[in-house]
Amino acid sequence: MRHRVDPVGRVLLRSGELTEEALADVLDCQRRTLPFASLCYVLGHATEEALVRALSKQCGVPGVVLGRSVIRLDVLDGFSADQALRHAMLPVYEDDRRVFVAVEDPRRGREALREMEFVRGKAVVVHVALHIALARAIRTAYAARARRQSHWIGAEFAGDVPADGFMAVVSDVDALPATDEEAVAHDAVFGDITKEIRDEDLLEIIDAGDDLSTVEGMTPVDERAGMGRADTATPLSAVELTLGGRRDRIDLDEGDAVEYRAKRDGPARVLIVDDDFATRHLLVKVMQPAGYVTATASGGGEAVQLIKSDPPDLVVIDVMLPEIDGFQVCRAIKNSRRYGNIPVILMSAVIDSGRVTDDVLRRYGADAYFEKPLNTDRLLRKIEDLLGTRRKTAGRANTDDGFERALELYRAGKVDEAMELLRKGLSDDPLSAKHHFVLANLLQKKSLLYEAIDEYEATVDLKPDYFPALTRLAYLYYKKGFSAKAIETWRRSLPHCPDPALRENIEVFMRKLIANMQSEDR
Incomplete structure (x- = not known):
């Protein structure tokens, strides 16, 4: 009986890492207990690095060679061996x-x-690893931690042990185009993401208070000299994983909806959103005697409908809701022109509140966070504080003045000072798409590509249809080995591409990336 050849086997066979005889040997020995790549490793037909590179190509994400890595063991805190x-x-x-x-x-x-991600308040970045190497690393790393050792050291690591640890990262998804058509497509895509941004390119990102018409000369750095590098030994990556649940865009300003106006007279209205009936009931019992009018919803979708039909003065919402979670609803409120001034308090039983940083709250625009079981006295004080404090709009004018000054500094060649002003503007107004986008361009100009990815991601979160940010983000994903994310982002960008010829070249380039990730039948 002929065995079906694993996709990784076909990749290794075509690359010359595996011979026909070795492939037959692996197929003869293959059992359900081990994946194909791990069997190749056990039988000595390929190195861990070669196999991880093949897995990286198949999965479209970078890989990590654990045998050449060093793990600082306190990174395991909060994640048990059983979970691993x-x-x-x-x-x-x-x-x-x-x-x-x-x-x-x-x-x-x-x-x-x-x-x-929620517990640590940080982005999670995945790297594919060889099954057998990962299983061994899990067992031995947690055993070393139990012995109070500070580091786990891979068997093939050589040299002084870095105090912060070390990731041996490989990627085989950043190969240069192979045909003339693909080379032309690549040059067109590369030329688009490195061209000078014109005033008309920025019109789509402008909304009330986000006037980018004065931006001139925003030219990202030419990275051609750095292309083709498929192997790096740094732990850097800024591609934030989109985790779980739906991630459809929620636009509270679409369609018919009631405008929000803060109530000057009468009790404030609080919307309580939680899929747990006991929590909803508790908060209603606490808030109504305190003088608040309450409404409840058991899910994010129901909350969105209530916000649009009868806007509350404040929202208390659980993070871990099914389908549409609390973070999504919070971001939708804060991105909305109609409802952006409504305070939002997040709550959850999952997160240790001591580890939720201000950066996490700013990222979603939340006004406060409480861990369950709730301290209702503190919650009531926070609600009173948020509803009693008028949101100030004067800061917006100051932020815009700083933005104009940042552009002047950039045009004068003072890029670092311009970036500092843009970051200050984002600390005052983290939902300013123009600040994120221009900062991303300056970071790209300085070859700080991981940080540029962060800012482009923030831009497309705020402006999902903005083509210049989408296409630049897609290219940087490609550059850093995240082909699957690059393809997904370019697909999102295509309906918004203003140039039919460029659109065709993007499609050619995408087909090349997809072909690299797929394995053809023998």
């Missing part, structure tokens, strides 16, 4: 903004990754 084994994933590196996780399959364990 059950979900086949292991935190391997952490910096100020991200947690890097080795996984067997990037499509699995998304709820666990989502919880890790």
Whole structure:
């Protein structure tokens, strides 16, 4: 009986890493207990690095060679050995903004990754790992931690042990185009994302208070000299994983909806959103005697309808709701021209409130966060404080003045000073798409590509249809080995591409990336 050849086997066969004889040997020995790539490793037909590179190509995400890595073991805090084994994933590196996780399959364990993101208040970045190497690393890393060792060291790591740990990252999804048509398509795409941004390119991002018509000369750095690098040994990546649940855009300003006007007379109205009846009942019992009018919803979709039909003065919403979660509803409120002034308080039983940073709250525009079981006295004081404090609009004018000054500094060649002003503007108004977009361009100009990815992602969160941000983000995903994310983002950009010829070239380039990720039948 002829065995079906695993896609990784076809990748290794075409690359020359595996011979026909070795492939036959693996297929003869293949059992359901081990994946194909791990069998190749066990039988000595391919190295861990070669296999991880093949897995990276198949999955469209970077890979990590655990045998050449070093894990600082305090990165495992808050994630048990049982969780690691059950979900086949292991935190391997952490910096100020991200947690890097080795996984067997990037499509699995998304709820666990989502919880890790919420608990740590940081973006989670997945890297595919070889199954057998990951299982061994999980067992030995947690054993070393139990022995109070500070680091886990891969068997093939050589040199001094870095205090912060080390990730041996590989990627085989950033290859240069192979045909003339693909080369032309690549040059067209690259030329578009590095061209000078014109005033007319910025009109789509303008809304009330977001006038970018004065932006001139925003030319990202030419990165052609850095292309083609498929192997890096740094732990850097800024691609934030979209975790679990629906991520459809929620636009509260679409269609018929009641405008929000703060009530000057009478009791304030509080909308309570939680899928747990006991929590809703408790909050109603607490708030009504305090003089508030309450409405309740059991899910994010119901909350959206209530906000549009009878806008509340404040929303208290649970994070972990099915389908549309509390973070999505919060961001939709804060992005809305109609309802952006409504305070939002997030709550959850999952997150340790001591670890939820101000950065997480700013990211979604939340006004406060409470962990369950709720301290209702503190919650009432916070509600009173939020409803009693008028939102100030004067800061918006100051933010716009700073934006204009940042553009002047940039045109004068003072890029670092311009970036500092843009960041200050974002601390005052984190939902300013123009600040995020221009800062992303300056970061790209300085070759700070991971930080540029963060800012482009923030831009498209705020302006999902803005083509210049989408196409630049897609290209940077491609550059850093995230082909699947690049393809997804370019697909989103195509309906908004103003140039038919450029659209055709993007489609050619996408087909090349898809072909690289797919395995043809033998």
